[in-house]
Amino acid sequence: MSLRIKAKYPYIMTINGCPHDRTQGDNYGQTCVDCGQVLGGYGFWGEGRKTCLHRFVSSHDPKYVECLYCQKTIDADKLD
Numbered sequence: 242m243s244l245r246i247k248a249k250y251p252y253i254m255t256i257n258g259c260p261h262d263r264t265q266g267d268n269y270g271q272t273c274v275d276c277g278q279v280l281g282g283y284g285f286w287g288e289g290r291k292t293c294l295h296r297f298v299s300s301h302d303p304k305y306v307e308c309l310y311c312q313k314t315i316d317a318d319k320l321d
């Protein structure tokens with residue numbers, strides 16, 4: 242089963258101008274190796290942030306999308 246990434250990355254290419262080419266991620270989140278910015282979830286190893294930077298993907302129910310990292314669900318409509 243593959244997850245379809247629906248959310249865009251509005252926070253990529255922000256603040257420091259780093260393109261975030263190299264990232265590392267796990268179940269907790271994703272972090273840029275070069276600049277250390279958290280790109281998703283709580284950051285790699287869950288050490289980057291106290292609150293989840295949600296990344297919503299398709300869930301089993303097409304009406305809802307689910308955060309890859311904290312499993313929060315919202316209406317799929319709300320992504321647009």
Ligand SMILES: [Zn+2]
Nearest residue numbers: 259261273276
């Ligand atoms: Zn970066």
Ligand SMILES: [Zn+2]
Nearest residue numbers: 293295308311
């Ligand atoms: Zn989340």
